[in-house]
Amino acid sequence: MNDDQLQAWVEQISLQFFGRPFLHQVKFNRRLRSTGGRYFTRSHDIDISKKHYDQFGKDETEKIIKHELCHYHLHLLNKGYKHRDADFKQLLKRVGGSRYCRPLNDKPKENVYRYQLECLKCETTYLRKRKMDVSKYVCGKCKGKLKLIPLDYIQDS
Incomplete structure (x- = not known):
């Protein structure tokens, strides 16, 4: 499906479903990952996640579209268009839109932690995502000195 379709x-x-025309622009946005769609209050345009369409198909995307159209129509009618507003919740339920989009099945990162700290005194290990200056810190258990080990060099025993 392309943007014109x-x-x-x-x-x-x-x-x-709303009995009102949609008079603005809608397009696929390939960068949307954690949200199924976005409604822009200034331009009244809508972005829909291409990844959600590809992964879950037309039925799930239709629910996302209904959700964004609830924002659109309520905003233009000067009613409560935000998620917490009663008008939004009632309209969303009436048209059958989804309150939340399904999460994408993205592959988890293989190695989230890139560094390991090891206490030279009690041999306690700590995993870290970011590199840190070990001269400024000590072990939380025994106050011993720490050694920084990049996880690329750790070998499985």
């Missing part, structure tokens, strides 16, 4: 689909959903 998405535009026609959103216009059709808007007329069918």
